[in-house]
Amino acid sequence: MTMLQIENLFVSYGPRCVLHDVSLEVNSGEVLALIGPNGAGKSTLVRAASGVIPLDGGTILTNGDDLAALPPMRRARYLAVVPQAVSLPPAFTAWETVLMGRTPYLNFLGQTSASDEDVVRRALQRVEALDLAERRVGELSGGEQQRVLLARALAQSTPILLLDEPTAHLDLQHQVSLMEMVRQLAHRDGLVVLTALHDLNLAARYADRVALLVGGKIKAAGTPRQVLTPELISAAYHLPVAVVPHPFADALLVLPGAAKPPMS
Amino acid sequence: MRRLPYLWTLLFLALAVLLSIAIGSVFIPSVDLWRILTGWLSAAPLPESLKTFAFIIVSIRLPRTALVLLTGAALGGSGAAYQGLFRNPLADPYLIGVASGAGLGAAAAMSIQWPYTFWGLLAVPLVGFLAAMLTVLLVYSLARVGKTVPTTNLILAGVAFSAFATSLTSFLMLRSTGELRRAFAFLLGGFTQAGWNPVLTILPFLAIGLGFLILSGHALNLLQFGDDQAQQLGLPVTRTKTLILVAASLATAAAVSFSGIIGFIGLIVPHVMRLWWGVDYRRLLPLSIIGGAGALLLADVLARVVMAPQELPVGILTALVGAPFFLWVLRYAKNQGYW
Numbered sequence: 068m069t070m071l072q073i074e075n076l077f078v079s080y081g082p083r084c085v086l087h088d089v090s091l092e093v094n095s096g097e098v099l100a101l102i103g104p105n106g107a108g109k110s111t112l113v114r115a116a117s118g119v120i121p122l123d124g125g126t127i128l129t130n131g132d133d134l135a136a137l138p139p140m141r142r143a144r145y146l147a148v149v150p151q152a153v154s155l156p157p158a159f160t161a162w163e164t165v166l167m168g169r170t171p172y173l174n175f176l177g178q179t180s181a182s183d184e185d186v187v188r189r190a191l192q193r194v195e196a197l198d199l200a201e202r203r204v205g206e207l208s209g210g211e212q213q214r215v216l217l218a219r220a221l222a223q224s225t226p227i228l229l230l231d232e233p234t235a236h237l238d239l240q241h242q243v244s245l246m247e248m249v250r251q252l253a254h255r256d257g258l259v260v261l262t263a264l265h266d267l268n269l270a271a272r273y274a275d276r277v278a279l280l281v282g283g284k285i286k287a288a289g290t291p292r293q294v295l296t297p298e299l300i301s302a303a304y305h306l307p308v309a310v311v312p313h314p315f316a317d318a319l320l321v322l323p324g325a326a327k328p329p330m331s
Numbered sequence: 332m333r334r335l336p337y338l339w340t341l342l343f344l345a346l347a348v349l350l351s352i353a354i355g356s357v358f359i360p361s362v363d364l365w366r367i368l369t370g371w372l373s374a375a376p377l378p379e380s381l382k383t384f385a386f387i388i389v390s391i392r393l394p395r396t397a398l399v400l401l402t403g404a405a406l407g408g409s410g411a412a413y414q415g416l417f418r419n420p421l422a423d424p425y426l427i428g429v430a431s432g433a434g435l436g437a438a439a440a441m442s443i444q445w446p447y448t449f450w451g452l453l454a455v456p457l458v459g460f461l462a463a464m465l466t467v468l469l470v471y472s473l474a475r476v477g478k479t480v481p482t483t484n485l486i487l488a489g490v491a492f493s494a495f496a497t498s499l500t501s502f503l504m505l506r507s508t509g510e511l512r513r514a515f516a517f518l519l520g521g522f523t524q525a526g527w528n529p530v531l532t533i534l535p536f537l538a539i540g541l542g543f544l545i546l547s548g549h550a551l552n553l554l555q556f557g558d559d560q561a562q563q564l565g566l567p568v569t570r571t572k573t574l575i576l577v578a579a580s581l582a583t584a585a586a587v588s589f590s591g592i593i594g595f596i597g598l599i600v601p602h603v604m605r606l607w608w609g610v611d612y613r614r615l616l617p618l619s620i621i622g623g624a625g626a627l628l629l630a631d632v633l634a635r636v637v638m639a640p641q642e643l644p645v646g647i648l649t650a651l652v653g654a655p656f657f658l659w660v661l662r663y664a665k666n667q668g669y670w
Contacts, residue, residue, distance in 0.1 A: 114559065117562075117563045118562065118563075119558075119559045119562050119563065121477075121478070138567060139562050139563075139565050139566060139567050139568070140565040140566075140567070142565075143563065143564055143565030144565075146563075147563070148560075148563040150559070150560055150563075154557075155556065156555040156556060156610070158609065158610040159552075159555075159610065159611075163611070167552065167553060167556070167564055168564065170549075170553060170564045170565045170566065171564070171565040173549070175546060175549065175550070176546060176548070176549055176613070177548070177549025177550075177552070177613065223564070
C-alpha cells in the first residue's frame with residue numbers, strides 16, 4: 068500500500084515564506100483535495116512535492132523513501148503531475164504528448180517500444196481521448212487538452228498522482244467528467260491522489276479528505292464534512308457562507324453569501 | 332515530399348556539394364568530375380588532361396566545400412537547438428553573444444597585428460573562438476538565479492552583452508584603420524581563407540557539439556512544455572539546458588572563428604525544416620544540420636559566381652536569396668501556424 072507523506076514542509080520564494088510547516092498524508096485509494104484562497108500556496112505545494120522548487124525544510128516520503136533526495140528521472144516514476152492546460156506546445160499531437168509521459172522509462176534518446184505505445188493507448192482510452200490521438204493539441208478544446216494531460220500522467224505509470232487545479236479552465240460538464248475520472252483512478256485503480264482545487268463544491272463531492280490551506284499553513288484537515296464548515300470556510304475566504312446538503316448527491320454544497328464591505 | 336525527409340535533404344546536400352566542387356573561376360564539367368572520381372576509386376593514374384582539374388579539386392574546391400559544409404551544418408544545427416532551448420522563433424545561433432564575442436576577439440587580435448607566422452594565421456580564429464566561449468560563460472553566469480538559469484535572463488544578458496561587445500568592436504575598428512577592411516570582411520562573413528587547416532581545426536569541436544545536439548532531440552521536445560513540466564516528466568532540466576547551450580555554442584564559435592558572422596542560415600533553415608516536416612526535434616536537428624550545410628554551400632557558390640571574379644561576402648547572399656525562398660515556404664507550407 069503506497070502512501071504519500073509530506074512532513075513539516077517549509078518553502079519560500081526568496082525572503083518570503085510561502086509554506087509554513089505543512090504536513091499531509093494521503094493513502095492509496097484516496098483523493099485528498101487541497102483547498103484554500105488564491106495565494107494560499109496550493110500550487111506551490113504541488114510544485115514543491117514534485118521537486119520543481121527546492122525545500123527549505125521538511126521531507127516528502129513515500130512508504131519511507133525520501134522523494135526529495137531522488138534525481139528527477141527516478142522521482143518521476145513515483146509521482147506524476149497533471150498541470151493546468153495552459154500554453155501547451157500546439158504542434159505535437161495528443162499521441163506524441165502522452166508519449167512524453169513515458170520519459171522516466173526511456174533512454175536519453177527517447178526511443179520507445181511497443182510496450183510504451185500500449186501504455187499510451189491504454190492511458191488515452193482511460194480518459195476517453197483515443198479518438199483525439201492524431202489531432203494536434205493546439206486544435207483541442209480546454210477540456211480535451213486537460214484529458215490529454217491526465218493521460219500523460221497516467222502513462223507515467225506512477226502510484227502517486229498530483230493535480231494542480233485541473234478544472235480551472237474547464238466548463239461544467241468537463242469539470243464533472245474529469246473529477247469522476249480522478250475519483251475512479253483512486254477508488255478503482257488504487258492511486259494516491261492529491262489535487263489542488265479552487266472549487267469547493269467539487270472538493271465536497273469528489274474528495275475523500277480535504278485539507279484547507281490558508282496563508283501557507285494547514286488550517287484544517289479531515290473529511291469534507293469536518294473541513295467544509297461555515298466557520299472554517301468563511302474565516303478562510305473572508306465571506307459568509309452557508310453549507311447545505313446537496314439536493315441529489317451525497318455531499319455538501321457550499322453557497323457563498325454577500326461579500327463583506329472592505330475593512331474600514 | 333511529405334515522407335522521406337532524410338532522402339530529400341540528403342539529395343539536396345549532395346547536389347549542393349556537387350555544384351560547390353564544379354563551379355568557380357574554372358568550371359569543371361560534371362563529365363570530367365565523374366571521370367576524376369572513378370579514376371580515384373579505381374586507383375588508376377589520371378590522364379594528363381584531367382590532372383589540372385584534379386589539382387583544383389583537391390587543393391581548392393574540396394577544402395572550401397568541406398569548410399562551408401561544416402559551417403552551414405554548425406549554423407543550422409545550433410540554430411535549431413537555440414530555437415528549441417529558448418522556445419522562441421526568433422532565436423538564432425548568435426542570440427547569447429557568440430557572434431559579438433567572436434567579433435570582438437577577432438577585432439582585438441587584428442588590431443594588435445600579430446605577425447603572419449603559422450601561429451599568426453591561426454591567431455585571429457583562435458582568439459575569436461576563445462572570446463566566443465568566454466562570452467557564453469559570462470552571459471550564463473550573469474543569467475543564473477540560484478540553481479536555475481531562467482531563459483529570459485539568458486536572452487536579456489546575451490542581448491545586453493552583445494550590444495556592449497559590438498560597440499567595443501566598432502571602437503577598435505575605428506582606432507586601427509589599417510585593419511578596418513579586414514575586420515569588416517570578417518564581420519560580413521566569407522570563405523576566402525579556406526584550406527585544409529581550418530577544416531581540421533574546427534572538425535573536433537563540431538563533432539562534439541553537433542554530435543551531442545543530434546542526441547538531444549528528445550530532451551528538446553520535453554523542454555517545449557516548459558521547465559516545470561519537463562522536470563516533472565523526469566528531465567534534469569538545468570543540467571540538460573546547460574549541456575545543450577554549451578554544445579550549440581561550441582559548434583557556433585568554431586564555425587564563426589573561421590568564417591566570420593554569417594546570418595540567416597541559423598534562423599531560417601530550422602523554420603523551413605519545421606514547416607515541411609514538423610516540430611519533433613529528434614528529426615528537426617539532423618535535418619537542420621544537413622539543410623544548413625546545403626543552403627550555405629549554395630550561397631557560397633552564388634557568392635563566387637554572381638560578381639566573378641570578385642567574391643561577395645556570403646552573408647549578403649544568404650539573406651538575399653534565403654529571404655524570398657523562406658517567404659515562399661511560409662506562404663505555402665502545410666504546417667504553417669504550428670510553430
